[in-house]
Amino acid sequence: MKKNRKFHIQTFGCQMNERDSETIAGLLSKMGYSVTAERKEADVAVINTCSVREHADKRFFGTLGQLKKIKEARPDFVVCVCGCMMQQRHITDVIKTKYPWVDVIFGTHNIHELPVLLEEGEKEKENRTLFKKNGIMERGKGLISVWENGEDIVEDLPSSRLYRHKAFVNIIYGCNNFCTYCIVPYTRGRERSRKPADILNEVKKLAADGVKEITLLGQNVNSYKGITGSADVSHGETNNGKKHTDFADLIYMLQGTEGIERIRFMTSHPKDLSDKLIDAYKNCSKLCSAIHLPMQSGSNSILERMNRKYTKEQYMDLVAKLRIASPGICITTDIIVGFPGETEQDFQDTLDVIKKVCFDSAFTFIYSVRKGTPAEKYEDQIPEDIKHERFRRLVAAVNECSSIKNAAYEGRKEMVLVDGPGKKDPGKLAGRTEGYKLVDFEGPLSLQGEFVYVDITKSNTFSLTGELDISHV
Ligand code: SAH
Ligand code: SF4
Ligand code: F3S
Numbered sequence: 478m479k480k481n482r483k484f485h486i487q488t489f490g491c492q493m494n495e496r497d498s499e500t501i502a503g504l505l506s507k508m509g510y511s512v513t514a515e516r517k518e519a520d521v522a523v524i525n526t527c528s529v530r531e532h533a534d535k536r537f538f539g540t541l542g543q544l545k546k547i548k549e550a551r552p553d554f555v556v557c558v559c560g561c562m563m564q565q566r567h568i569t570d571v572i573k574t575k576y577p578w579v580d581v582i583f584g585t586h587n588i589h590e591l592p593v594l595l596e597e598g599e600k601e602k603e604n605r606t607l608f609k610k611n612g613i614m615e616r617g618k619g620l621i622s623v624w625e626n627g628e629d630i631v632e633d634l635p636s637s638r639l640y641r642h643k644a645f646v647n648i649i650y651g652c653n654n655f656c657t658y659c660i661v662p663y664t665r666g667r668e669r670s671r672k673p674a675d676i677l678n679e680v681k682k683l684a685a686d687g688v689k690e691i692t693l694l695g696q697n698v699n700s701y702k703g704i705t706g707s708a709d710v711s712h713g714e715t716n717n718g719k720k721h722t723d724f725a726d727l728i729y730m731l732q733g734t735e736g737i738e739r740i741r742f743m744t745s746h747p748k749d750l751s752d753k754l755i756d757a758y759k760n761c762s763k764l765c766s767a768i769h770l771p772m773q774s775g776s777n778s779i780l781e782r783m784n785r786k787y788t789k790e791q792y793m794d795l796v797a798k799l800r801i802a803s804p805g806i807c808i809t810t811d812i813i814v815g816f817p818g819e820t821e822q823d824f825q826d827t828l829d830v831i832k833k834v835c836f837d838s839a840f841t842f843i844y845s846v847r848k849g850t851p852a853e854k855y856e857d858q859i860p861e862d863i864k865h866e867r868f869r870r871l872v873a874a875v876n877e878c879s880s881i882k883n884a885a886y887e888g889r890k891e892m893v894l895v896d897g898p899g900k901k902d903p904g905k906l907a908g909r910t911e912g913y914k915l916v917d918f919e920g921p922l923s924l925q926g927e928f929v930y931v932d933i934t935k936s937n938t939f940s941l942t943g944e945l946d947i948s949h950v
C-alpha cells in the first residue's frame with residue numbers, strides 16, 4: 478500500500494451509524510490510513526447511509542453524484558458505500574446501474590469485512606469478483622458484499638472514537654418491533670444482545686481511556702437480554718442453565734465502573750419500559766435524569782395502526798411514573814405527523830399529549846413512505862399539503878414546550894460536561910447538563926472533557942446560555 482493514504486467518512490442517520498463509523502475509522506486506521514476532514518484529499522471515501530426517510534435517500538444519491546468528479550480526476554480514488562440503504566436490494570441495483578464509479582458496497586452486518594473488501598478491490602481492479610457469505614453474490618464492476626442478516630456479534634473491532642470523554646456503547650443490535658412505517662427492522666435485522674461481560678469489558682476499557690459518560694445504544698434497549706454463564710454479573714432468572722441479564726440489571730452492573738460518571742441510553746420503546754428500569758432512576762446515581770421515549774402519535778387508533786402496542790393513556794402513565802421516580806427528569810420524544818389515515822382529531826390527540834406532557838424537546842417528522850414496509854400499502858395516505866400544515870402546528874406546539882421547560886433553568890447552577898467549542902459559536906464552549914440540555918458559555922478550551930458548574934443566565938428554545946462558575950474550576 479502507498480504511504481500516507483487518507484480516508485474520509487461521511488455519516489448519515491442515527492447513533493448506530495455514528496458508532497459504526499467509529500468502527501470503520503478504527504479498521505481503516507489499523508490498515509495504515511489516516512483521517513482527513515477533506516473528501517477531495519482522501520484516497521478512500523466512505524459514505525455510511527441512512528434510509529429512515531426518503532429525504533435521507535435523496536441526500537445520499539446527491540452526494541454520490543458529487544463523487545463522480547473526484548473519481549474522473551483521480552481514478553485511484555476509492556468510493557465505498559455502506560449502512561442501512563445498502564441492505565435494500567432495490568438501492569444496490571440502482572447504484573450498480575447508475576453509479577458505476579462506486580467501488581465497494583457493504584452492509585450493516587459485515588463492517589468487519591471492509592479491510593478484505595478494500596484489499597480485494599486493490600488486487601482485482603480489472604476483473605472484480607463479488608464474494609459473499611449469506612446474501613447477494615454477484616459479479617460486476619464493483620465489489621459488493623451485503624449480508625441479509627446479522628450472524629454472531631463480532632467483538633473487539635477497533636474503534637476511532639469521536640470524543641475522548643464520552644462514548645457510545647452498543648448493547649443490542651437490530652429490531653423485532655416492525656412498526657408499520659419503519660425500515661429499520663429490514664436494514665438492521667433481528668435483535669441480538671451483546672454479552673454483559675463483553676459490554677462491561679468495553680466500558681472498563683473506555684473508563685481507563687478517560688471516558689466519563691457512556692450512552693448505551695440499541696433500537697430498543699429495553700428488550701436487552703444478555704446471556705451469561707457467570708453468576709457475578711447476572712441478576713436474572715436461570716433458564717436452561719443460562720442466566721439472563723435484563724436492561725435494568727445491566728445498568729446496575731455498569732454503575733459500579735470507576736471513572737464512569739454518567740450513564741445514558743437510547744432508544745427506549747414505551748411498550749417495554751419496565752418498573753424495574755424506572756426504579757433504576759431512583760437507585761443508580763450515575764443514570765442521568767433524562768429519557769428519550771418516542772411517542773410517535775397521541776392517537777390510540779394511529780398507534781394501533783403503527784403497531785406500537787401501547788395507548789396514549791399508557792404512555793402518559795409512564796411519564797407520570799418517571800416523574801415520580803426522578804423528579805425533574807428531562808423527557809424527549811419522536812413524533813410522526815401525517816401517518817396514513819390520520820384525521821384532524823387524531824392530530825389533535827397528539828397535540829393534547831404534547832401539551833399535557835410538555836416535552837423538553839421532540840424530533841418531529843413528516844411521515845415518509847418506505848418501500849417494503851406495511852404502511853406503504855395503506856390506501857389512506859395523507860396529501861402533502863395537509864401533512865405540511867399539521868407539521869407546522871406540531872413544531873409550534875413542541876417549541877412552545879421546549880421554551881417553557883428551558884425557561885425554568887434560568888438562575889440555576891448546572892453541572893455541565895464540556896464537549897468543546899460550540900457548533901454555532903466556536904468562540905464559546907458547549908456542553909451538556911445531566912438532562913442533556915445544550916449549554917453554551919465562555920471558557921478556556923482546556924476545560925474540554927471536564928465537568929464544570931455553569932450559572933444559567935438565559936434560556937432559548939433549543940439551548941441554554943450561561944456563565945462559568947470559576948469558584949469550582
Ligand atoms: N428505534 C427507535 C427509532 C428509530 S428511527 C424507536 O423505536 O424509537 C427514529 C425515528 O424516526 C422514529 O422514532 C420515528 O419517529 C422516525 N421514523 C421512522 N420511520 C419513519 C418514517 N417512515 N417516516 C417518518 N418518520 C419515521
Ligand atoms: Fe423502527 Fe419501531 Fe424498531 Fe424503532 S422500534 S426501530 S421505530 S421498528
Ligand atoms: Fe437510519 Fe439505519 Fe439509523 S435507517 S436511523 S441509520 S438504523
